[in-house]
Amino acid sequence: MSKNKQGQVLQNTLATDLGRGKIKDNFFAALVTSKVYKLQVVQAKKGKGSFKRSNKHQGREPYLMNA
Secondary structure, eight states, X not given: OOHHHXXXXXXXXXXXXXXXXXXOSOHHHHHHTSGGGOXXXXXXXXXXXXXXXXXXXXXXXXXXOOO
């Protein structure tokens, strides 16, 4: 393969990895707004972030009504 062929192959794989097609202007802006940097919220299973208050303290207690 010549040097041009290798460069084209590399550019094509980067474009498809981001899901944007061919990037013309700003590569970094396209990278940040792509699905690669999508925010994911993961519920903690252990540690301080995993503490959940029971239904009694959330106002969902079925047997205690306001008297």
